[in-house]
Amino acid sequence: MSEPTINALVSPEGSLEILSNHEVNRLKDRSEGGLYRLFRQCALAVLNTGVEADDCKSLMEQHADFDIRLVPQPRGLKLELINAPASAFVDGDMLRANREHLFSVLRDIVYSHSIPSSAAGFRRDDPEDITNLIFHILRNARVLQAGRQPDLVVCWGGHSINREEYTYSKDVGHQLGLRGLSIVTGCGPGAMKGPMKGATIGHAKQRVKDGRYIGITEPAIIGAEAPNPIVNELVIMPDIEKRLEAFVRAGHGVIVFPGGVGTAEEILYLLGILLHPDNRDLPFPVVFTGRKENADYFEMIDRFIRNALGEEAASKYEIVIDDPVRVAQIMKKGMDDVAVFRRAMQDAYHFNWMLKIDPVFQLPFEPTHETMRALELHQNQPVHLIAANLRKAFSGIVAGNVKEQGIRQIQEKGPFEIAGDPALLEPLEDMLAAFVQQNRMKLPGSLSYHPSYRIIRGAA
Incomplete structure (x- = not known):
């Protein structure tokens, strides 16, 4: 009908x-x-x-x-x-x-x-021009508010989560709202909607009248993750790379809930940036959190990160299990630290100009069978490049799962092939298999998941 x-x-x-x-x-x-x-x-x-x-x-x-x-x-x-x-x-x-x-x-x-x-002299491959474009789009959308204290918590996580996980994300949002913090997400359902919904109640209890529920998306994914009803500021960035940069430039901290390949892509993007030596002293609170039933999930994510990126990457985040109050307290303290640092460095509260982002994280990656097969997935390269290439692999899987162009490519030519060093690909394959088993690739109610990828070990 x-x-x-x-x-x-x-x-x-x-x-x-x-x-x-x-x-x-x-x-x-x-x-x-x-x-x-x-x-x-x-x-x-x-x-x-x-x-x-x-x-x-x-x-x-x-x-x-x-x-x-x-x-x-x-x-x-x-x-x-x-x-x-x-x-x-x-x-x-x-x-x-x-x-x-x-x-x-x-x-x-x-x-x-x-x-x-x-714009005279604008170059699509110039890092400074890319960041300026992101700034202008956000300013034009009135996301950037001069003089407002740091209060934007970016919440990442899966659109395909169960009811208990959704309730937990809502509880975390409630605690954030009670502390006057606002929410930025990818604007869709699941772990993107839960924190916003919880924050609305927290804001209401504290009589916060200017609570913000910002959704940042991009054209290729908005049809798969239409805005949830709570979003009161919607921004559409030109592509996934500019969407990710908008999160870390405008946001002041990140909370990661359980998710699938899209969440893994976001984690790798964030860690790849924070691992840059120029960002070593920048305060940027990051918390991975979920219910006690999600402890194994985050142990798997933590193990994968330590294997792929090393112990320094693992030092960039804190894992908090089944404690929404603790999560919110960490974020509130982090907001205060960000404000002190930005004030001391005379940097803007509303846009993180000091954050160094390597061009490899800025230039758009177009997932095709050729570009996916050509990814450099081995450990004989700087750690930020490992993160960048793994991020691209996850981006391609997301495209094959939910983006119109990616879906059509898979239908016409079969799954994307992901090849490389078994030391990287074996834990990657195990994690992807866990995502499928836990139904994190599709929304609840979907009949089944047909993989958009095929792992080929030992052939970089």
Whole structure:
């Protein structure tokens, strides 16, 4: 049975009420270089806010007759929606959160594509230009608030978690909210929704009226992880690498809940950055946490990190089991340490300019059968490069699991091949097998998981 749909004319809510003729033409352009397809895909995803689906391709196919059109007005802009999901409306009126997200999509797509083409001398492969682009996108989205004390806790974890794990993430969020801390996540369900939901109650108890629930996503994954209903600030970065950098530049600390390959990718990205010698003295609290039943999970993650990256990497995080209060206390203390350090170094509270990020973590990685097979997965290289290449391997698996282009590649050519040193690949294979066994590759309710990868040992 097909989902009911609605046709509607929607006025702006929150941002971007006017566009230039050039921007309008690019958004209408349905050719390969135009922005119409990207805009339509992201718009459809946010209209499914709160719907727990993890297959972007299926979402597009289910709503193949959905269309979105720009309607210029004398005093601004409206969007015409054709065959939009009825779940985004109540009594014929679009939910305000969906309307905000819809125009956030418009704002970020237009802005992130206009800067590179309009900024003199902008280079897509220059580290400083990449960081500046991220800063401008976040500032344009009003995520960066001058003068506000450090209070943004980035929460990573799986969208495919069980009810008990979700409840624990909510308990942690509640404790963070009681301490006046706000939440940044990937904006989807599961461990991304739980901390936000818990924080809303903590904020309500403390009468915090400016609590922030920031969701940072990117076009290739938003259809698989549509924003959860609590997100009140949505930002769409151009790609996964800029999304990850936005987390660590805008956030002041990280909490990691149990997850699958996407969470492992985030962990490796973060550790690879923190291992850079220039970042050795930067305060950046990191906690891995879960229920007592998750102790074995984090022992597995810890063992994998120590094997792949060494003991120094393991010193960058603390594992806290079944203690939401302790987690929140560590984060609160970490926020204070960040504030003292930034003030002493005359660095901004709202954007971590001092954080050194090697270009290998910034340049977009496009997972294909060729690039996945060519990854340098061996230990005869600097530790940050090991982290970078493992991060790319996990990124490719995520693409094959949930991103439209990755899914199509797997359907056409079979699984991605991951080859390299058995010393790295054996623990990697064991961890991936555990993720599958624990149902961390798909949302609860999915029939089965068909691996998007194949491990080939001993052939780098």
